[in-house]
Amino acid sequence: MPILVQKFGGTSVRDAVCIKRVAKIATDAQKNGYEVVVVVSAMGDTTDNLIELSRDITNKPDPREYDLLLSTGEQISIPLVAMAIQSLGSKAISQTGLQVGILTEDRHGKARITEVKTEKIKKYLKEENIVVVAGFQGISEVTGEITTLGRGGSDTTAVALAVALGAERCDIYTDVEGVYTTDPEIVREASKLKNISYEEMLELASLGAQVLHPRSVEIAKNFNMPMRVRSSFKPQDEGTLVQGVREMELNNPVSGVALDESQARVAISGVPDKPGIAATVFNSLAKKNISVDMIVQSTSHDGVNEIAFTVDKDTIEDTVPITNQIAKDIGATKVTTDTSIAKVSIVGAGMIGRPGIAAAMFKALSDSGINIQMISTSEIKVSCVIDVKDGDKAVKAIHKVFELEKLEKETQRV
Amino acid sequence: MPILVQKFGGTSVRDAVCIKRVAKIATDAQKNGYEVVVVVSAMGDTTDNLIELSRDITNKPDPREYDLLLSTGEQISIPLVAMAIQSLGSKAISQTGLQVGILTEDRHGKARITEVKTEKIKKYLKEENIVVVAGFQGISEVTGEITTLGRGGSDTTAVALAVALGAERCDIYTDVEGVYTTDPEIVREASKLKNISYEEMLELASLGAQVLHPRSVEIAKNFNMPMRVRSSFKPQDEGTLVQGVREMELNNPVSGVALDESQARVAISGVPDKPGIAATVFNSLAKKNISVDMIVQSTSHDGVNEIAFTVDKDTIEDTVPITNQIAKDIGATKVTTDTSIAKVSIVGAGMIGRPGIAAAMFKALSDSGINIQMISTSEIKVSCVIDVKDGDKAVKAIHKVFELEKLEKETQRV
Numbered sequence: 037m038p039i040l041v042q043k044f045g046g047t048s049v050r051d052a053v054c055i056k057r058v059a060k061i062a063t064d065a066q067k068n069g070y071e072v073v074v075v076v077s078a079m080g081d082t083t084d085n086l087i088e089l090s091r092d093i094t095n096k097p098d099p100r101e102y103d104l105l106l107s108t109g110e111q112i113s114i115p116l117v118a119m120a121i122q123s124l125g126s127k128a129i130s131q132t133g134l135q136v137g138i139l140t141e142d143r144h145g146k147a148r149i150t151e152v153k154t155e156k157i158k159k160y161l162k163e164e165n166i167v168v169v170a171g172f173q174g175i176s177e178v179t180g181e182i183t184t185l186g187r188g189g190s191d192t193t194a195v196a197l198a199v200a201l202g203a204e205r206c207d208i209y210t211d212v213e214g215v216y217t218t219d220p221e222i223v224r225e226a227s228k229l230k231n232i233s234y235e236e237m238l239e240l241a242s243l244g245a246q247v248l249h250p251r252s253v254e255i256a257k258n259f260n261m262p263m264r265v266r267s268s269f270k271p272q273d274e275g276t277l278v279q280g281v282r283e284m285e286l287n288n289p290v291s292g293v294a295l296d297e298s299q300a301r302v303a304i305s306g307v308p309d310k311p312g313i314a315a316t317v318f319n320s321l322a323k324k325n326i327s328v329d330m331i332v333q334s335t336s337h338d339g340v341n342e343i344a345f346t347v348d349k350d351t352i353e354d355t356v357p358i359t360n361q362i363a364k365d366i367g368a369t370k371v372t373t374d375t376s377i378a379k380v381s382i383v384g385a386g387m388i389g390r391p392g393i394a395a396a397m398f399k400a401l402s403d404s405g406i407n408i409q410m411i412s413t414s415e416i417k418v419s420c421v422i423d424v425k426d427g428d429k430a431v432k433a434i435h436k437v438f439e440l441e442k443l444e445k446e447t448q449r450v
Numbered sequence: 451m452p453i454l455v456q457k458f459g460g461t462s463v464r465d466a467v468c469i470k471r472v473a474k475i476a477t478d479a480q481k482n483g484y485e486v487v488v489v490v491s492a493m494g495d496t497t498d499n500l501i502e503l504s505r506d507i508t509n510k511p512d513p514r515e516y517d518l519l520l521s522t523g524e525q526i527s528i529p530l531v532a533m534a535i536q537s538l539g540s541k542a543i544s545q546t547g548l549q550v551g552i553l554t555e556d557r558h559g560k561a562r563i564t565e566v567k568t569e570k571i572k573k574y575l576k577e578e579n580i581v582v583v584a585g586f587q588g589i590s591e592v593t594g595e596i597t598t599l600g601r602g603g604s605d606t607t608a609v610a611l612a613v614a615l616g617a618e619r620c621d622i623y624t625d626v627e628g629v630y631t632t633d634p635e636i637v638r639e640a641s642k643l644k645n646i647s648y649e650e651m652l653e654l655a656s657l658g659a660q661v662l663h664p665r666s667v668e669i670a671k672n673f674n675m676p677m678r679v680r681s682s683f684k685p686q687d688e689g690t691l692v693q694g695v696r697e698m699e700l701n702n703p704v705s706g707v708a709l710d711e712s713q714a715r716v717a718i719s720g721v722p723d724k725p726g727i728a729a730t731v732f733n734s735l736a737k738k739n740i741s742v743d744m745i746v747q748s749t750s751h752d753g754v755n756e757i758a759f760t761v762d763k764d765t766i767e768d769t770v771p772i773t774n775q776i777a778k779d780i781g782a783t784k785v786t787t788d789t790s791i792a793k794v795s796i797v798g799a800g801m802i803g804r805p806g807i808a809a810a811m812f813k814a815l816s817d818s819g820i821n822i823q824m825i826s827t828s829e830i831k832v833s834c835v836i837d838v839k840d841g842d843k844a845v846k847a848i849h850k851v852f853e854l855e856k857l858e859k860e861t862q863r864v
Contacts, residue, residue, distance in 0.1 A: 052506030086526065092466030093530050094537045101529035101536075101544055108522040112500065115515035116507050122515075123508045130515055134548075 188249020602663020
């Protein structure tokens with residue numbers, strides 16, 4: 037029998053009613069001829085509450101203890117989901133990351149999965165169980181200690197399990213109905229995509245359209261595992277299929293517009309124009325575990341440059357002192373920071389080999405009187421940093437200029 | 451170095467302030483030259499909340515899933531306590547029942563501990579860690595599945611660990627300051643005992659003075675492990691020492707008065723006077739896992755008897771239909787039940803060989819106009835079932851007649 041992995045996020049298991057809905061979805065899949073593995077996150081605010089408990093004790097929790105604490109979130113939701121499935125008359129058994137044998141690197145807080153043991157799950161599936169697995173957690177392949185996978189961990193667990201089990205597909209149930217051309221809260225006419233490629237999804241995800249975590253998409257891409265983003269509140273709706281080949285990928289050069297307000301901009305001015313400066317700057321930041329997103333270096337005529345980059349707002353407090361030190365070391369004149377920025381991006385595999393797409397985006401912004409502070413481009417993405425106050429206006433203007441409201445209009449099922 | 455096991459109940463770890471207090475107590479013991487193992491329960495209402503979550507899903511939770519769910523309660527409190535200890539500058543590491551290797555019978559909900567692995571704890575203690583162990587949980591020695599120990603489980607974990615590690619003592623920190631001659635809420639003059647024997651503690655515990663669970667006292671008694679009942683809110687106070695020999699045991703025949711309002715009385719009337727009837731009755735109840743406490747059988751002159759017994763009120767719904775069936779089978783005439791009863795008991799090793807103690811108790815009750823419905827006696831205990839409305843009055847009268855207010859008056863420390 038084909039195996040289906042279904043992953044349910046925190047809002048999908050936030051209370052008993054939701055958990056029963058999840059049980060129904062899983063048993064329906066079993067009735068439709070699948071062997072079903074369910075991966076669940078912690079209920080609603082559980083993880084936030086656990087984090088708060090720990091903050092009440094200490095600001096610098098020991099990583100090992102912190103992971104043990106956080107791993108309880110999913111350990112609460114899995115037996116509840118298993119009980120709900122049993123109440124519907126199907127066999128079910130829950131499994132923590134430790135019980136399954138989800139092996140990870142030997143690090144806490146954001147361990148990467150190195151291996152997924154499948155013997156136990158396969159045995160339980162053979163015995164007609166729906167197997168309910170705790171997302172977000174594993175054990176160190178070195179010490180056997182409980183680890184957590186960091187942000188997007190449950191999506192990653194689901195895809196990794198799907199790959200290891202040779203599943204037919206991995207369905208990610210969430211509180212939205214699929215992947216949209218942009219945030220429907222900003223553009224009412226946003227349309228839901230039926231299909232999207234891994235690459236586009238990766239760009240959208242990393243741009244703040246946080247439906248799927250990029251780590252999970254990356255694994256799916258590497259092993260060509262189809263994923264479906266769908267809503268646990270509308271299980272009849274097929275949502276958006278994420279896979280290698282997008283059926284209609286050439287119809288429109290742009291698949292979506294994403295807005296990311298979580299970043300801050302740091303600029304080092306008066307940087308002497310000599311080799312190795314950029315390497316020095318970003319090596320120092322990397323050593324402090326600060327992730328840099330956009331990087332723009334401009335060369336001016338008089339031999340001094342500006343290096344500007346964006347980092348997560350959360351890390352700005354760590355970034356500034358390091359950057360100041362670096363600026364001093366390399367003889368730069370000034371460091372400026374701006375936390376009132378937004379990054380607006382267009383994504384689309386269809387823009388490859390089609391000139392003028394970026395230009396059309398820049399024109400849409402300028403026609404709306406929006407000033408562009410930074411630009412960065414890749415093969416299937418163009419990103420602009422603008423003032424945060426212009427974020428919504430920018431998304432609307434771009435969505436309109438590429439006529440995304442006409443793209444793959446959602447066909448509502450009854 | 452001598453090993454000290456300290457156990458903290460749910461109220462002692464109910465919030466960050468309490469958890470920090472626990473950390474202080476543990477690190478103080480370490481500074482005083484002990485290797486310290488801390489056993490903790492779930493925080494405050496956590497376990498009740500988990501039970502409620504499960505009730506929202508199903509009334510008949512699968513025992514395996516239920517245990518996995520409940521075991522998260524302690525798994526939340528142990529890393530928090532470890533973090534709090536680390537914040538005070540001591541090394542600490544938390545351990546779930548699974549991580550330690552607390553092996554139990556292969557049953558869920560109220561498994562008994564069969565073996566406690568000590569290698570890991572000893573290693574961590576050698577490395578100067580305070581080891582924080584989750585109470586109430588273990589793993590099946592057969593399947594490796596997570597089990598819970600049922601009521602009093604954390605006390606049992608603590609004593610079992612103390613025994614396995616060869617600890618000097620096991621301190622049970624709770625929200626009361628020790629073991630009293632009776633409930634201070636009923637008798638203001640109740641005095642705190644400095645010492646009590648295992649046997650007396652066992653009788654008091656099983657009589658509803660729920661400071662220590664009888665299972666833990668039984669283990670302590672079997673291995674002669676001294677226990678101290680004390681308050682985490684008044685750690686300077688030495689509380690009550692529970693041990694083999696009570697220093698002043700002959701000073702007073704009675705150590706305490708206990709009131710238990712949790713039971714119900716069931717009586718089978720018109721029971722034919724022939725052998726094997728009692729066995730039939732209590733075998734049938736035992737098969738349904740119903741624990742019977744007091745049993746009184748009266749033989750009347752005309753060849754028909756009455757068998758009366760008490761069971762936990764919670765089990766009365768299961769008890770009645772079984773008892774009705776048995777009554778029918780054995781040709782008894784009637785089954786009556788009464789849930790408005792209380793059991794009042796006196797306990798004291800000093801009553802052995804001293805006649806008249808029981809009589810003095812009966813007289814105190816009759817002087818207060820209290821009717822006795824059932825009597826049961828053991829070597830160090832006399833229990834009477836009375837109307838629940840007379841419970842407090844009975845305790846006061848008995849406390850007074852044995853002058854328990856004069857017993858080992860608490861010496862308040864400053």
